[in-house]
Amino acid sequence: MSSNAPPKLPLKIFRFYCSEERLEELEGDLFEVYNEFIQEQGTRFAKLFYLWIVIRSFRSFALKRTKMKNSKINNSLTILKHNLIIAWRNLTKHKATTAINVLGLTIGIGAFLAIVRIVQFELSFNTEIPEKENVYRIYTSFTGSFTATNKGVAVPIGPYVEQNFSGIDAVAYFHTYSAAVEVPDGEETNKDFGRQSQLVIADSSYFQVVGQYKWLAGNPSTALSDPFKVVLTDEQAKTYFGHESWLDIVGKKIIYRDSLNLFVSGIVKQPDYNTDFVFTDIISFPTIKNSWLKDRFDSDQWGNTNSSSQLFVKLEPNVNRADILMQLEDLDKHVQEQTGDTDWFQHYELLPLDKLHFNTDISTFDNGRDAAHLPTLLVLGVVAFAILLIAIFNFINLETAQSTTKSKEVGVRKVLGSPKRQLIGRFLTESMLISFFAVLLAVPLAHYGFIYFDEFIPDGVSMDFSDPIFWAFLGGLVVIVGFIAGIYPSLVISSYRPAIVLKSSRSAKGLGGSFIRKALILLQFLFSQLLIVGTIAVVWQISFMLDKDLGFKEDGVIYFYTPYYESYNKQKLITDEIETMPEVLDISIQNTPPVQNGYSTSTVKYDSPQGEVVTNAHRKAGDTTYLRFYDIELLAGRNLIPNDTLPELLINETFMKDLGFDDPRSAVGTTIEFNDENHTVVGILEDFHFRSLHHPIEPMLYLYEDKASCIALKVKTGDQLQSTINKLTDKWAEVYPDNPLKVYFMDETIERFYETEKKTSKLASTATGIAIFISCLGLFGLISHTIVQKSKEMGIRKVMGASILQIGSILSKEFILLILFAFIISTPIAYYFISKWLEDFAYQTNISWWIYVLGGLASMFIALASIVVKVWKASEANPIESLRYE
Incomplete structure (x- = not known):
């Protein structure tokens, strides 16, 4: 073609609509038309005409292609319509087979939907927390005379990690807490919101580590810097104050456990995704040292580990997890030097945030959602x-x-x-x-x-x-x-x-x-x-588990706890009232019933002829009615006698064997060291199960304590049970008007294990x-x-x-x-x-x-x-x- 040939670029448009042969024919036709137009009208008009031809041709091909597509679509829709009609006729013709197919698939899909929704729900926890891959929990494990794990850490551990660890972007050490809450309503009375269990005492570093919150009111950097301040989630703020504006709520007073007066310093939005951090009231950390909370949380004991004391860290980007683990080993040695214990050791472990919801050994938080298995x-x-x-x-x-x-x-x-x-x-x-x-x-x-x-x-x-x-x-x-x-x-x-x-x-x-x-x-x-x-x-x-003989009698036993902070005289008053009730067959004062979800253990030492024996024993305490009340058999020796000068204790058969004795009578009179004090073993108890049957029977000791907070009653069962509880509730209200009675049934406690x-x-x-x-x-x-x-x-x-x-x-x-x-x-x-x-x-x-x-x-x-x-x-x-x- 000559230099006067039409541009080839527009013709590329047609490659989508026609073959290469047709494209060459089209190019030749346009070339001839183009040259004729140049001779008759000049170059300028020829180019305009050429452009008009291109546009018209493109439109013609486009319309043709669209008709082809529409034809195929219409044909497909016709086939689909035909298939649906035939399918419907066939299904209605064979009604029995259709019903079986639909019913079978419905039940299968329904069960699948329900189970998958449960699994998906549990797997979704903590997955949307920002920078979750850098957040870890530090928790405690114990080895030596006993082996255990605890979701918490000793109070001094948090500040030590913050000051001495490298590669840490932020450290959040906080305490989980629960308390009764009241809010002044301006009429010399307070609105009572009962016990709130999702409270936490923390400082602003908590929000740096757990970055799931959006601030609606207040200054994030100062909201928790002063004592007697509290930050609320939006839903909790609505619960306490209704639908007031966030700025109007800031500065208002909330009363925790009768006397702890705090003032709202901020409002944050609780995320709408699933998270284990469901705390509703975040109390400022300086409040501890400036209130009676210091008696509970302000401890300098390196060996005192409490599950309410939490420690989370946020690592700097690209920090090697192995470096943190090495520093934790140094922390283990430092704690060992501080405690001086040689019989048991504390170790500190890292748990990634994405595994927090699935660690059933330590669970999530006190009063929190159960960990998923x-x-x-x-x-x-x-x-x-x-x-x-x-x-x-x-x-x-x-x-x-x-x-x-x-x-x-x-x-x-x-x-x-x-x-x-x-x-x-x-x-x-x-x-x-x-x-x-x-x-x-x-x-x-x-x-x-x-x-x-x-x-x-x-x-x-x-x-x-x-x-x-x-x-x-x-x-x-x-x-x-x-x-x-x-x-x-x-x-x-x-x-x-x-x-x-x-x-x-x-x-x-x-x-x-x-x-x-x-x-x-x-x-x-x-x-x-x-x-x-x-x-x-x-x-x-x-x-098998529910019918197995646990070694004690649980029939007809109910129990409840008196407020630990109330006077012992009130407890004496309520027990005197209960003893007058004919429906109550027996009464016993104890720190815990034989079985419970939690447990308390202590290290015990015994100088045997073969050398020192160090073991860990579960602790139980109460008055002298414990054995009679639960029908626990004494294999040798006698029951405890109230005695403040000569400490005595009872041990179970497993504990006796751990000390090296085979005959219960030979173990009576043994002296063991417990709580830095020598105690005399005056009796050997027959083994009974004080934990679920997931666990073997472990060493246990029983001490005398007449001011324990748990009161157990043996009552008449059947139709009289509810009237007994009603009468008990009335007597309780006379002594503890501000604390509702919560009654537990021993058989239900055992069933909850499973x-x-x-x-x-x-x-x-x-x-x-x-x-x-x-x-x-x-x-x-x-x-x-x-x-x-x-x-x-x-x-x-x-x-x-x-x-x-x-x-x-x-x-x-x-x-x-x-x-x-x-x-x-x-x-x-x-x-x-x-x-x-x-x-x-x-x-x-x-x-x-x-x-x-x-x-x-x-x-x-x-x-x-x-x-x-x-x-x-x-x-x-x-x-x-x-x-x-x-």
Whole structure:
């Protein structure tokens, strides 16, 4: 082409719309037109004309391309509409099969939704806290004469870390606290808000480390710098002062525990995401030294570790965690020098913030949310997917079994020219439609499941219908479940050869993949039997723990605590009042009942002939009625005698053995060092369980103390119990009008030890029921289809004199063999996981072999019941109907 050729750049636009050959033709045409125009009109007009040609051509091609696209879209929509209509007709035609499919998937998806929501909720804690990857908790572990962990640290540890550690961006040492709260209402009275348990005493460094708060009022740098200041979260500020403006609330007074007057210095917004830092009142740290709080929190004892004393650090970016661990080892040595203890040692450990919510050994905070057990969440996740898979397997089984009813449709469609991908789309549309209805019904099922299981669903778990991500997840679930459940049956059905399936004389037997169906049935009952045996084992262990003799009598025992800061004379007054109540059979004063959630231990030394014995013993104290009240047996020696000059104590049998004695009588009179003072062992107690059966019995000692705060009563049970508590409440109100009575039941305290196991049992029972129900639905559908396929065979056998039992055995033989095979596979798997679970308990029930057999028999009985119902109904049919020529 000459230099007068039109520019080539605009022609590149057409490459998207036409081929290279057409592009060359277009370029040549434009070139000719362009040269002619130059000769007649001049270069300027030729270029304008050329531009007009380009625009018109581009518009023409664009319109053509758009019409092609619209045609394809319209064609796709037409096919989709056609597939939906055919799918709907097919579903309504086979109502029983549709109901089984939808019901099975609904239950499976509903259970999956509920469990996944719980797991997702627990896993979401602390994940959105800014710079969480640099935040760590420092906690204490103990070795030596005893081994333990504590979520807290000694009070001097925080300032030491702040002053001596390198690589630390900020240090937050604070104290968790709870107290009764009152707010003046301007009318010489105070609004009482009861005991608030989410209080914390901290300085401004707390907000630097835990960067989850947004300030709404107040100065972050000075809000906690002065004593008698408090920062509130927005929700707590509304609780105390209503919906006043934030600036109006700043400066107002709040009274903590009757006499601690604090003034609001700031308001922060509590984040809307899940976090373990749910403190509502942040009290300024200088308040400790300037108030009576110093008696509780201002300690210089390096060896005094309290769980309320917390220490968190925020590392500088790119700091190596190993460097901090080395500095913690130096801290261990420094603390050892300060305490001078050689029998036991304190070590300081680092816990990443992202593991705070899952460390069940030390938990989160005092009065905080319970730590989630990560292995349990993993098991829940596996159970959720197992239930969903069982539901999907059930769907696949039924669809492949029903494939013969669709074979002629496939044959006709293929003869008329339908490609395989169109046939797959036709049957996937049907499975997607079933999945849609199942998900739609599963949402309310999961929602009401949360209500039914409310007692062990974590606080805050719910179906968030306002969250668009939730609906996106449901949409994805419809597609994924519909595709997974429908792809195999669709591939099977669309693969039929029309020449075969259109022969009316050709039996459809063998079409639809019988091997796959058998494998899926096997998996269904494998999961079901694992759940059945697992549930039996959990229930068995819980019953064992609740029924086991603990070594003391807990029947009819209630207890309560008197305020520790009140005068002992008030306690004496209330006990005198109680002793006049005829409903009270016995009374005992003690520091704690035999079993409780917490515990107190001390180091004890004994000079034996073989050398010094140092051990750690649990401490209990109370008056001399303790043994009689709980019916604890004395193996040797005598009970304690009130004595201030000659300290005495009782020890349990385990403690005696740790000291090196085999005979209880020989241990009586032994002198041991306790609290830097010699004590005489005057009696040996028979071992009793003072902790849950997760733990073995450990050394324990009992001291005399007549001014302990716990009062235990043995009362008449039955209908009189509530009236006794009401009368007790009235007498309590006369002595302690400002402190509500909180009564504890001994049997409930023991049961609370096993809350996790009870929740697991209920969940496992429900999961087992769901799995069995879905499996039986599938089995019911499959046996129905089998009966239809073998209707002529059944008719012939009935005519020839076969009994119902013989016909039933023929129809159910295949399923029974599959269930037996599932039992053989599931037994060793169940044995392994049950054994691993029982390792968490020091005292275990005996899981006998017959429990595994019982699980298999239960699964077989349930399956047979499903089969028998359908076989019986089929056997009652008239054989003439089934033998009639079609």
